[in-house]
Amino acid sequence: MKTVRARYTQRGPNPHELISPVEMDLPDLAPGEVRVEVLAAPINPSDVLTLTGEYGLLPQLPAVGGNEGVGRVIEAAADVNAPPVGTVVLLPVGCGSWSTHLQLPAKSLVPLPAGVDPVQLSMLTVNPPTALLMLRDFVELKPGDWVIQNAANSAVGGYLVQIAKLRGINTLNVVRRESAVDAVREAGGEHVLIDGDDLPKQARAITGDAPVKLGIDCVGGVSTENLARCLSEGATLLNYGAMSGERCMISPRYFVFRDITLRGFWLSQWFKNADPEARKAVFAEVGGLIATGKLKARVQQTYPIADIAKAVAAAAAGERGGKIVLVPNG
Structure with a gap:
């Protein structure tokens, strides 16, 4: 199966010029893995700073952008029983969420409520x-x-x-x-x-x-x-x-x-030091508030992955009216 990922090979002051969609082949599922269709992934200030090289934690190059998002499980390895196919899940931090599809360990995914706007859910982690x-x-x-x-x-x-x-x-x-x-x-x-x-x-x-x-x-x-x-x-x-x-x-x-x-x-730093139960409790509290409509973010515009350069430029611009969110399969 093929996936498209927003990839960059260098960092610099004009981040939108450094990132582009690249088509890649996904390998067969390994034991314990699931294949996820990415539904939405925001572009945060920390993502822009990662592209410019000014953030406190930088991945090795080449790298795929995106630190958070939500997806839907579309396929699972034979030994995986949960989360079942069709489940909307929270993606693990730093997974390269600016992708149309990802293959991830099933145990790293957090099931989310069905029927909630995935764009709002995609901003849950940060x-x-x-x-x-x-x-x-x-x-x-x-x-x-x-x-x-x-x-x-x-x-x-x-x-x-x-x-x-x-x-x-x-x-x-x-x-x-x-x-x-x-x-x-x-x-x-x-x-x-x-x-x-x-x-x-x-x-x-x-x-x-x-x-x-x-x-x-x-x-x-x-x-x-x-x-x-x-x-x-x-x-x-x-x-x-x-x-x-x-x-x-x-x-x-x-x-x-x-x-x-x-x-x-x-x-x-908090994620690094907090125990798993503390992280789970925070996600549960925030996720519940988003699911019930008590917590939401303004969204200026969504972009497909083909327009990743435009999306990054919009996220880096001043005086925005809301978040820029990538909808990779949109």
Whole structure:
């Protein structure tokens, strides 16, 4: 059987010029394997950084793009009883999901509910767990507490707004341009602020004297300090990205006089250290929310694998209105 995969042999500053669809032959199924038709696979910022060579974990070249997605089992080796043919499954992290078909160990697949939009399910592995874990694991938050985040119009930002709302947590949602405000409000973000020197004033106008215990930064640069200035004494500031392309800038005064803690979060590190039951529980919680329609992401456009270069270019562009998702067999 033949498959088409989005393959690249080098890395560089123009990722869409480096990746192209390549037809390959799939071998016969080995014992314990199943053949999966890939239904949908998103293009995340980490995927783009992997193509440019700027991500923290880089595969050997040549490589196939795609770190997450969902598929449907279409064939199984004779010794495989589960998951049965026809099951929609979550693909393992880092499997090269930008492919029309994959052959994978049956035991590496997580069955998913039937009848759910595969495009929404395809984003289950990376962004929703990132939002959930940052809200859950660093500061003890109770209903009514306040959290401030920047890049609120990003995919993680949208999930964070929705998860916080389900838990009764209030969010201050910071964006860098006026045109991004509506997208955050559509995701459920009631309070949307524009980043700048007056950010603390904007925040206090909403929260009053209520403490802001957690800040979540995906931008870096001076935006890191802007968030720090909004936090209450003893709060935690959590960085998980650098959309500005700049290092986190923050004065020592916030560490010394305000007792602000700056920490980092990388989902790959969490996966590495978490036990299988913890990973399973997170996927079950997120998957349940997506399956019931309580958690969803904005999607700007889907692309077939033949248009992988256009899809990567769209994902790398600024001011998008939602996720770019590959539908390899579309």
